[in-house]
Amino acid sequence: MARAAFSATAATACLALATPAWASATIGLKSAHQGKKAGYFTQQCDDERFANLPDDHDGWHFVLPGKNSGSFETLTLTFSDGTSDVTVNIPDGADAYPDFFYSTGGKDPRQIHAYLFTPAGWKLVDGSATISGTGDDFNVSHTCKGTVPKPTPTPTPTPSVSESPEPSESPSASESPEPSESPSASESPSASESPTPSDSASPTTSPSGGTGGGGDLPLTGVAVTGMALTGVALIGGGVALMTLRRRRDRITFTG
Numbered sequence: 001m002a003r004a005a006f007s008a009t010a011a012t013a014c015l016a017l018a019t020p021a022w023a024s025a026t027i028g029l030k031s032a033h034q035g036k037k038a039g040y041f042t043q044q045c046d047d048e049r050f051a052n053l054p055d056d057h058d059g060w061h062f063v064l065p066g067k068n069s070g071s072f073e074t075l076t077l078t079f080s081d082g083t084s085d086v087t088v089n090i091p092d093g094a095d096a097y098p099d100f101f102y103s104t105g106g107k108d109p110r111q112i113h114a115y116l117f118t119p120a121g122w123k124l125v126d127g128s129a130t131i132s133g134t135g136d137d138f139n140v141s142h143t144c145k146g147t148v149p150k151p152t153p154t155p156t157p158t159p160s161v162s163e164s165p166e167p168s169e170s171p172s173a174s175e176s177p178e179p180s181e182s183p184s185a186s187e188s189p190s191a192s193e194s195p196t197p198s199d200s201a202s203p204t205t206s207p208s209g210g211t212g213g214g215g216d217l218p219l220t221g222v223a224v225t226g227m228a229l230t231g232v233a234l235i236g237g238g239v240a241l242m243t244l245r246r247r248r249d250r251i252t253f254t255g
Helices: 002-022 157-162 195-209 217-250
Strands: 025-029 057-063 072-080 085-090 099-102 113-119 123-131 137-144
Touching: 057 123, 072 113, 085 099, 085 113, 123 137
Parallel strands: 025 137
Antiparallel strands: 025 123, 057 113, 057 137, 072 085, 072 123, 099 113
16 A cells, blocks of 8 residues: 555656646747848858758748747748738648758757748748747747849730831831822923923014014014115105206206
8 A cells, every 4th residue: 555655646746747848838929020021130041951942032040049948849920921911830841831840959859940931022920839848939040031033024015015016017108109109290391391382482473573582572673674664765765856856957948
């Protein structure tokens, strides 16, 4: 009976001592680290556990401080991708965000390190962790900021603009050589050839006047002719008078 009582007492004591180690607690993310992007924290891209980090991803290292905090069991983190909130769980091998725990090693290993890769530019909104011990909060140890890829929606509008060759085919409109065939109208030299008849009219009048001048010359020609005829008449009259006088001189009067 004494041995049985001693064994029961020892077992009860062991259970009492072991109970705190089996208990779990939920703690939150340090308030100073809420609402921050990866670039806010200490940059330590040479961390060997960031060796496989893509250039367009941010690397996050979370740590559980305190000797009595035990180890990480699970983490639930909320990020903002700029449009909506995204919840990421660690561990979770089914999502698109690589993550893993890292142990301290040694005689009493503790799983107090957690790593996560997210698309670059995400903001850490909040988080909580389930731990095997007791503690107040967990925090971000360091990060490795990635490069946010530039959006490339520009290729889509460019083809639509370049597809406007049909309007540029307006040269077909400029191919309006038919209207430009108006030279046929300008070929009205037939009308301009009218000077030839006017030239032909002037020579016909010029001979009558004896001068090749303008339209008033024929009147001058007529006056000259009249004067010439008058002169001839006067000369004829003078000759007639001379003849009569000579005849008169030859007559002898008797008486």
